[in-house]
Amino acid sequence: MAAAAFIPCGQFKTTYAKDTTIFPTPVSRAFAVLALVLLCLVPLVASRYQLNLAIQIGYYGIAALGLNILVGSTGQISLGHAAFFGFGAFTSAYLNNAYGIPVFFAIPLAGLITTAVGLVFGIPAGRIKGLYLAIATFASQFILEDFFARADWFTGGSAGSIASPFGLFGYEFSSDQSYFYVVLAYLVVMFLLGANLLRSRDGRAFVALRDHYLSAEVMGINLTKYRILSFGISSFYAGIGGALFGHYLGYVSAEAFTILLSIQFLGMIIIGGLGSVMGTLMGTAFMVLLPEVMEAGVQNLGGILPGMSDALAFIKQAAIGLAIVLFLIFEPDGLAHRWRMIKAYWKLYPFSY
Amino acid sequence: MAESASILEARDISLQFGGVRALSEVSFQVKNGELFSIIGPNGAGKTSMLNCISGRYRPTAGQVFFKGRDITPLTPNQRAARGLGRTFQNLALFSHMSVLDNIMVGRHHLLRNNFLSGAIYWFGGAQREELEHRRAVEDIIDFLEISHIRKATAGTLPYGLRKRVELARAVAIKPDLILLDEPMAGMNLEEKEDMARYIVDLNEEWGMTVIMIEHDMGVVMDISHRIMVLDFGRKIADGLPGEIMSNEHVKKAYLGEEDDVVGEVA
Numbered sequence: 257m258a259a260a261a262f263i264p265c266g267q268f269k270t271t272y273a274k275d276t277t278i279f280p281t282p283v284s285r286a287f288a289v290l291a292l293v294l295l296c297l298v299p300l301v302a303s304r305y306q307l308n309l310a311i312q313i314g315y316y317g318i319a320a321l322g323l324n325i326l327v328g329s330t331g332q333i334s335l336g337h338a339a340f341f342g343f344g345a346f347t348s349a350y351l352n353n354a355y356g357i358p359v360f361f362a363i364p365l366a367g368l369i370t371t372a373v374g375l376v377f378g379i380p381a382g383r384i385k386g387l388y389l390a391i392a393t394f395a396s397q398f399i400l401e402d403f404f405a406r407a408d409w410f411t412g413g414s415a416g417s418i419a420s421p422f423g424l425f426g427y428e429f430s431s432d433q434s435y436f437y438v439v440l441a442y443l444v445v446m447f448l449l450g451a452n453l454l455r456s457r458d459g460r461a462f463v464a465l466r467d468h469y470l471s472a473e474v475m476g477i478n479l480t481k482y483r484i485l486s487f488g489i490s491s492f493y494a495g496i497g498g499a500l501f502g503h504y505l506g507y508v509s510a511e512a513f514t515i516l517l518s519i520q521f522l523g524m525i526i527i528g529g530l531g532s533v534m535g536t537l538m539g540t541a542f543m544v545l546l547p548e549v550m551e552a553g554v555q556n557l558g559g560i561l562p563g564m565s566d567a568l569a570f571i572k573q574a575a576i577g578l579a580i581v582l583f584l585i586f587e588p589d590g591l592a593h594r595w596r597m598i599k600a601y602w603k604l605y606p607f608s609y
Numbered sequence: 610m611a612e613s614a615s616i617l618e619a620r621d622i623s624l625q626f627g628g629v630r631a632l633s634e635v636s637f638q639v640k641n642g643e644l645f646s647i648i649g650p651n652g653a654g655k656t657s658m659l660n661c662i663s664g665r666y667r668p669t670a671g672q673v674f675f676k677g678r679d680i681t682p683l684t685p686n687q688r689a690a691r692g693l694g695r696t697f698q699n700l701a702l703f704s705h706m707s708v709l710d711n712i713m714v715g716r717h718h719l720l721r722n723n724f725l726s727g728a729i730y731w732f733g734g735a736q737r738e739e740l741e742h743r744r745a746v747e748d749i750i751d752f753l754e755i756s757h758i759r760k761a762t763a764g765t766l767p768y769g770l771r772k773r774v775e776l777a778r779a780v781a782i783k784p785d786l787i788l789l790d791e792p793m794a795g796m797n798l799e800e801k802e803d804m805a806r807y808i809v810d811l812n813e814e815w816g817m818t819v820i821m822i823e824h825d826m827g828v829v830m831d832i833s834h835r836i837m838v839l840d841f842g843r844k845i846a847d848g849l850p851g852e853i854m855s856n857e858h859v860k861k862a863y864l865g866e867e868d869d870v871v872g873e874v875a
């Protein structure tokens with residue numbers, strides 16, 4: 257795995273370096289490496305159904321991390337994230353179909369082009385905040401949806417467009433087993449980039465901007481620049497996630513990128529924990545798995561309560577909404593916070609009382 | 610003080626909020642290396658004056674010169690990059706960040722890494738640069754005696770410590786001129802003494818010019834080189850501490866009812 261090379265190499269020995277690592281203790285670093293190794297083994301043992309869920313967690317998780325940098329870390333809001341996700345999917349497919357650019361290059365290029373679009377739609381964020389910004393991003397969702405519907409040359413119109421499988425050196429990653437590794441590599445790289453961003457200069461500027469924008473400005477931070485930049489970065493993640501989505505399904509169509517998905521992205525980061533990199537992944541997993549768990553539950557109950565399965569679609573939707581509300585009320589810091597509490601408990605074990 | 614060139618000059622600053630005239634044609638100069646205090650009754654316009662200097666407010670009329678250049682049209686972040694730091698009367702920390710990160714934000718304009726080189730942390734030199742600045746920040750932390758709370762979340766700290774972290778954050782800017790808005794407000798005697806010592810050290814050892822707003826006359830008279838008095842947005846006096854104490858206008862406008870406090874200190 258190329259991505260494994262990104263795991264921090266411990267040649268830096270000063271104490272401050274140890275103090276600023278992504279994984280604060282040797283144990284947590286060992287756990288991360290172990291988790292990665294285990295993840296690499298997943299395709300060997302998982303069923304097709306399980307692999308499909310894992311791949312979904314991967315590409316949605318990448319996009320959700322972008323939204324978390326924008327909403328959780330920078331304190332802005334976006335109701336249009338799904339549209340950027342869709343834009344990435346269409347762009348990557350288009351670059352490959354129209355110009356013959358290999359999918360391997362089309363995905364990062366789609367990320368960059370989506371960044372540019374995100375920067376443009378982010379311009380209002382330089383001036384407006386809160387509810388007004390929410391409305392502006394809501395508008396960008398609909399402007400892009402409208403664009404998808406009209407720009408037949410780009411999206412294939414109502415028929416949608418074909419997205420070829422990911423390939424490398426003549427090998428096609430068309431099976432779930434092989435595509436899992438593509439998504440995993442992207443996931444690891446994108447999460448390391450995100451974690452690094454948040455512990456260096458510009459990431460701190462985002463958080464400062466969120467916590468107290470007036471004093472951030474007095475500390476030398478250009479508010480307009482960082483507000484817009486945050487939109488650009490979040491769109492980059494959305495674009496990459498969307499492109500991976502497209503080349504997985506093999507087919508991109510605009511119905512997948514409605515406001516509902518935008519809300520689901522928000523749900524992922526609220527449930528996972530606003531501003532938390534690892535929480536993003538937990539929240540995404542929660543949101544992807546919850547409907548599946550509901551479905552399994554309903555099927556089991558189907559024998560006892562006939563008619564339940566007719567209401568399945570409704571139950572899935574309602575469960576997502578309910579989960580978001582319950583988290584907002586009972587666990588506003590998300591799963592990441594709960595996880596930290598559990599870790600703190602084990603650190604002190606057996607003296608934790 | 611060897612140098613006597615002025616680092617800051619306010620020229621005929623007026624500031625109007627609707628019908629309220631917060632400042633009326635206030636002019637003053639602060640010399641390089643000075644510890645300069647602004648005093649005056651509540652609502653006199655002291656904070657407004659600092660806001661005009663730091664760029665939070667744009668004066669309705671008048672100009673601000675910093676290191677010989679007109680900075681009136683500059684935004685606060687541009688002024689920070691030119692070496693202007695400040696603290697706030699009401700705490701303004703980044704409350705969900707650690708103390709360390711709060712102070713590191715002060716290094717923003719000195720750091721060169723950005724979202725690209727920062728994201729590839731280990732490869733583009735960002736790590737080396739971050740660690741260098743971390744060392745400078747640790748010096749500030751040691752100086753202000755907050756090493757025991759460096760990992761704490763800023764918002765959870767008691768008031769006195771938060772004030773100190775805010776000072777540390779402003780010092781991290783490496784400012785040539787630092788503006789302190791009531792750095793000792795709400796502190797007990799011991800905390801005030803510490804804070805006064807830090808301010809004097811910043812001025813003498815770290816070579817920073819200081820403009821301080823403070824209500825505690827004892828401290829002001831004790832550590833200031835020069836003092837300006839504002840009342841109803843007008844400058845009514847400036848001079849050496851001794852001159853201010855014996856100034857008739859000042860006594861009438863401000864110190865009159867607090868004569869005993871001044872007497873106690875002097």
Ligand SMILES: Nc1ncnc2c1ncn2[C@@H]1O[C@H](COP(=O)(O)OP(=O)(O)OP(=O)(O)O)[C@@H](O)[C@H]1O
Binds near residue numbers: 626651
């Ligand atoms: N943003 C604002 N909008 C309207 N009026 C303001 C604003 N800021 C300050 N003022 C007014 O300007 C005048 C001066 O206020 P300022 O805060 O500068 O006083 P101060 O000398 O710092 O007082 P204190 O000692 O209480 O801090 C006051 O009358 C205040 O009400």
Ligand SMILES: [Mg+2]
Binds near residue numbers: 655656657698
């Ligand atoms: Mg004030």
